[in-house]
Amino acid sequence: MTTPESPRPLSGPDIVRATLRRNIGAMARGTVLMGMYQAGETAFPIALGLIVEHALRDRGLTPLALAIVALAVISATVSLSWRFGMRVLQKANTTEAHHWRVRVAARGLRPVAGGGELKSGEVLTIATDDADQTADLIEVIPVLIGSLVAVLVAAIALGLASVPLGLLVIVGTAAILAVTSVLAKRIDAGTREQQALVARAGAKVADLITGLRPLHGFGGNHAAFASYRGVSSAARRQAIAVARVNGAYAGTAQALNAVLATAVTLTAGWLAFEGRIGIGTLVMAVGLAQFIMEPLRLCSNMPKYVMIARASAERMALVLAAPPVVPPPAAEPPVAGGGLDVESVGFGSLREVSFRVRSGEFVAVVARRAGAAADLVALLAARVPHDAYRGTVRLGGTPVADLSVDTIRAHMLVNPANAEIFAGTLRGNIDPSGGGRLLAEAVEASLLTDVVALHRDGLDHAVRDRGANLSGGQRQRLSLARALAADAEILVLPDPTTAVDAVTEQLIARNVAALRRGRTTVVITSSPAFLDAADRVLLLDEGTIVAEDTHRNLLAGNETYRATVSR
Template sequence: MTTDQKSPRPGADILRTALRRNTGAMVWGTVLMGLYQAGETAFPIALGLIVEHAMRGERGLGPLAVSIGALAVIITTVSLSWRFGMRILQKANTTEAHRWRVEVASCGLQPVARDVDLKSGEVLTIATEDADQTADIVEVVPMLISSLVAVVVAAVALGLADLRLGALVIAGTAAILTVLSVMSRRIGASTREQQARVARAGAKVADLIAGLRPLHGFGGNHAAFGSYRKVSTEAKRQAITVARVNGVYEGTALALNAVLAAAVTLTAGWLAFDRQITIGELVMAVGLAQFIMEPLKLFSEMPKYVMIARASADRMALVLAAPPVTVPGDGRPADGGDLEVDSVTHGELTGLKFRVRAGEFVAVAVYQPRAAADLAAVLAVNVPPDAYEGAVRLDGRAYADLSVDAVRAHVLVNPYDGEIFAGTLRTNIDPSGTSRTLSEAVEASMLTDVVALHREGLDHAVRDRGANLSGGQRQRLSLARALAADTDVLVLHDPTTAVDAVTEQLIARGVAKLRRGRTTVVLTSSPALLDAADRVLVLDGGAVVADDTHRNLLATDEAYCLAVAR
């Protein structure tokens, strides 16, 4: 069964997975943190025993040396167990967070998209903050158990002095947890809503950054900022609500813990005054009453962290448990086959039919820009084959019968707005470092002048989204990357709209030369690229209305002349 076909994983299952694959680290962490808490608890017990021995007149260097040695052992145990216990747990926590980040990212990078009603910014938040908070369960459970160890040791020690003291600790702890477990449910609900709103704000920021240049171009940046401010304000208000709920929770926990500690201290004092316990036992009880505040505080905070981890796991399940939008085939086409579009109806395309023979260079002049975008999306398998009528065939085999990986290994569709990444010119053109046609791709795309401008050449630094490049340079860099991939079938969508006519002419010749003998389709209105093609398909109204060479169409088709002549 493939990953996409597995049964959905709810948040609880994600938490169980995290616990199961960190069992070893959690066991060792629990043992060491249990030793730490037991050692902390043993300290006031040891002090009480020392006082008890002193009160009985057991003095001398021997008993003193034993007492000092016992305290040294306790302190050493506390120090080392905390050091190594936290090291183990934090390593497991960090590793588990990394695993979930990778898994969420892997889902986003799958060839077949998942049916998730989330924007990229929301998925980013899930892959970072939610992954970290989900992994916290690996640390929370051992801390919860170790805190319970401290409470149990304290209750037993007090119970040995007087059963009423032990019973008071147990009953008080149970009452505190009952109250706080009810309050933690509200924290979980509030946290889920906060995470959703923060994710929406992150998605809005990602959209704004992606569209910053055009927003500035038509003066829409102020309206866009207002839209983001509204979303961010909603997230802020929810964060304040969560902070208020957390404040009430923590304040209540501290108050209840203080009441229990005071009750133990007063009860021990009354028992000592009534001579039902000794002075040494009173010292132990008072010390434990003060000490028990820390593990009780930690113990009482755990339900809150469990609810936060559960809320984050539920959000991760939105991505991990989402079904794929389509289940592709598993076939693989042979190299050098024809590309056929057979009666495809999708968006602006209406019964579109054409065939590109293996090794042919075909230009497609599309009168409606939206139709060109729809055709590029269909050829790139960005639209599932079952989402449109008709079929696209590669080497005679329908897209629906082929794996998406196989299609994209044979057919590269380079969008008109190809992303430019932070790095260098070289890493943008050849990300894998394996291209055998890098220099030819640079020359064919006329990126040579950009390379020559800089002393570093191809190693010239490129900022995120190509911020230090002009529009034409970014477009040529994207084209160079597509050509360097040297795929069996290359589809270019408006590759020269941002360059001048002379450069466009040189690019057209370079692309035709480099792609000679390889199947190439260019969606364009560029006269240079249309003239360089073996033939031109004219799309109007979503269907092919003419099929001829560029020069014949110029001589015989007036509408074509008006559409492409510059």
């Protein structure tokens, strides 16, 4: 499925081409400056050779002064061209990496058809490491061209002094690039596999940290650690294999560079011994032989950088090409205040589920099976592709199949039962946009007031990553406060108070019902406090709605309901 933003799914080569095309101006400026830098670096041994040649022939202060001025000009050129060249390239590099990080993160935050093949930890790795490695091409290519300029200048300078020396540099450079290009192909497949395994390890540890408390609760932490150790060990073995190949590649390239430098030096010495070149030319040749080793090293590393960038781009394409779970927005948006309708829906453990929540109504849903509640939440949260379920879900009279995720969320908020808590402050977690008008009311309704009162900074109290400095009940109330502060037209709350005590739960249920009066609210829970506060209660059993009434009437007259809420 395609979107207006991207006529067709992006591939890895598409991403690389887009990166280079978008930064062609910065790369051109950087290439000119890096070429000047490398040419200036090459000019040093050439200038020294000419100074020695003229010093032996024309003794005096004037040639010495001119030599000093020439060296000063070369030094200034080298310093300024490097400074401004790297400034241009690194600015473009970081800007482009930011561009891809934002695109990957934005796509990763949107539901995709089938749930996608990548976990959140892998998406995080792709949005950081892979985005950076792809953008590195902006910096690598101009540096490579500058290095080739240096080698070319050295070859021309040596060729003017002695044709054999110039030809030796040109032929040797071509041979080194040919050998390293062949070796780089061996790095490609190993690098792809290593990046994939590292991303999987990141996903595994992210999932492990997220579920650490529940894992400890039922003793599953050791099995989870063993699972992570297996994935991490596979990543380590692959990294070692890639390191071996990289080591062989770097060693071979360095050895070839040294062979060429040695060949140039020995050839220049032999020509000087035979009197075919002067002492100044010998000094220049020896200096250039030492100098060109660094440009040659950069040139020989170029294929490796390209392989890494291409593998990273293809991993980004996995995220960016994932089809969204819904098509573009419908021509007619939902009618405000139209309520929520679920008509004959079948998905997972749900079968022929039908109910209606009228505008402004407070409805609770009790599920006898946790799986049925989870399926209903996934359906309402637009995490299920439309072709994966039967029936129709309508929002304000419009089928959600005709709405974009953004449009759905603009009218209905499904607050996750285990919502993320972000590093920052209490205020920032409750009102991320800074424009919530129900901040104080939401804090009061969720009984987060005790947490605020405990700390001198109040709502500006610092919260650690994932709410590590808060208890489970405090994190859950913080999540509830955030959902209430959003003041959504339709609010769905799955199990909002499982981590708080019964007295607090009773107060929260009353507060939520009062705050949401006149606004459509659906609570999926077995909490007697919320069930009693609801206008209606729906009993979901065997995948369908089997009863509906007030909590007290169901409690008195329905044995199945009584057994469900009292267990």
